[in-house]
Amino acid sequence: MVSKTEDEQLIRLENQVENGGGGTWEYLSLVRKLKLRRSDKVFKYGSAILADPKKRSALGPEEWTLYEQVAIAAMDCQHLDLAKGYIKVLQGKFRESKRVGRLEAMLLEAKGLWSEAEKAYSSLLEDNQFDQVIHKRRVAMAKAQGNLAGAIEWLNKYLETFMADHDAWRELAEIYVSLQMYKQAAFCYEELLLTQPTIPLYHLAYADVLYTLGGLENLHAAKKYYAATIDLTGGKNTRALFGCGSAIAQLTRGRNRDDKDNSELQSLSAAALEKAYKQQSPTKVSALSSALRSLKVSS
């Protein structure tokens, strides 16, 4: 999870590295720690470190971690020959390692040799059939081939065994949302909310799905989850503020019954939005107020 302070630290380091101010290794470590996908930058700066034997050996045992990180980033940037070189180095160091075997199979995947990659993964699974990452790679492979139904099938099978894996639940939810299967996506987000109730982004995603589903009951629930997001973020999540306002606008549309709580909540969220916009982007305040007016007109 990326907290606000970590996010600020990352932006600062990124600027520093881009302007040649050093701190490359700290940046790469932070990207690894926060599990971010900054493949272009990791590849650019990581390969520069790896190309310099002095810098490389200064890292000590961390050198091999960097090799793995940069190899994956290189595959993501389609520099397959370089990725192959890095994997060869790792293979020379760690013979018979499953982790390097996985990297090789990923290289096959990046080349688009699906059946070879599948074979490599199944032979790795024979040695250890509880390797979660390899099961997940198979899902990703089905997804990369555009076979979303297959990906869902693999994921469901995987989740039967590893029910506590919230990353997999999130992936399943996102696939369902992309297929517009909102009921199933809502179920996945419910699982996520049960396992990690303190993360506001899951509340927000669940509220979005409910709002998309529509219907009186779902809109009521969506309003409550948007409110929960506002509560957990201290009103600093713009999407939740907008969502809360528009859910209430949908709820009260075409009805003259004036609900006091709802209208109060709507005006409060509008006030919070106006304040945030005035602070952060004063040029967009007029656009915001016209959008808010259209929300209120429709009520």
Added chain:
Amino acid sequence: MGLGYAVGVVGVLFLAHAAYSTIQYRSLLKITEEEFSGPPITVVMELVGGMLFCLWASLTVPGKFLSILPQSDENRVVALPANLDFMMFNHRGKAFPLGVDMKLK
């Protein structure tokens, strides 16, 4: 850190000295055959001082307090990690090769 630790040690010494002087006082009372109603005021003051020192040291020595509020900057989650286990390489980045460096190896 060093200061807090020193103050803590002084506080513990104060407490130990207060205990010692109370025992002394009680044995003195036994000789004069008086009833023990409470320690003398100087010992009470020493006790309070020692307690305050210990309290201050135990709050400063272990380090800074972390926020427990969900909306504080340290705890507020603003982004989820990219699901790297499900990363796939068959994406539009293929069409935009990174023209930065072809120089290595």
